[in-house]
Amino acid sequence: MPNDIANNLISVNNSIKNAAMNVERNPADVSLVVVSKTQPAKSIQLVIGRGYSVFGENKVQEAEEKWPDLKSAYPESTLHLIGPLQSNKTKRAVQLFDVIETVDRIKIAKALAREMDAQNIYPECYIQVNTGEEPQKTGVLPTDVDAFIKQCCVELKLPIVGLMCIPPAGDNPSLHFGLLSEMAKRNGLHKLSMGMSSDFETAVEFGATSVRVGTAIFGSRPAVKTKE
Ligand SMILES: *Cc1c(COP(=O)(O)O)cnc(C)c1O
Secondary structure, three states: OHHHHHHHHHHHHHHHHHHHHHOOOOHHHOEEEEEOOOOOHHHHHHHHHOOOOEEEEOOHHHHHHHHHHHHHHOOOOEEEEOOOOOHHHHHHHHHHOOEEEEEOOHHHHHHHHHHHHHHOOOOEEEEEEOOOOOOOOOOEOHHHHHHHHHHHHHHOOOOEEEEEEOOOOOOOHHHHHHHHHHHHHHOOOOEEEOOOOOOHHHHHHOOOOEEEEOHHHHOOOOOOOOOO
């Protein structure tokens, strides 16, 4: 199992490199966010031991249970929030995460801006876009994106660096990655968080600056549902 993780890391990393080179991008411009949700600290330490230091968690509470110890042991590690944020957890999120990828509605944007000022910590933020316009999914709708970005940057002065999306299962992800890239470009944002285990190579070809990969590194996650 430890060997599997080590080998998987090498193989994912190689696939990122190849995908980048296919479209004449510099592989160094793509960062691998290792999605460690549901994984025990032991597995995370193994990944850190292989030289990877950027992680993604989707639940504030789970991250709070695992990461304070890991962060003090490995201060160079950085943590991305990749799951939906509730307004009663913005304070803890600002304290714990280095990057918040899921700014998805004005209420959260306002709460984050308040918390950041109160704590004087300014984690980089991404706006999550519901590119597939799926009713059950969080994220700003494509038609609202330009106004929402403006409001976050100008009015709330949030440190927005880019856009993030999760394409609908079963859709061709290219369409969504292309759309996200275009929305970022026309708004002067340079970072694109897109691509997961099943489609990260395509995402890199469409300009992803970070890919969020869990299963392809750790194997499939146990199907437990924890309540946030
Ligand atoms: C779980 C998760 C991932 C990783 O998915 P895999 O298919 O395991 O690579 C990426 N992004 C988000 C938002 C996730 O919740």
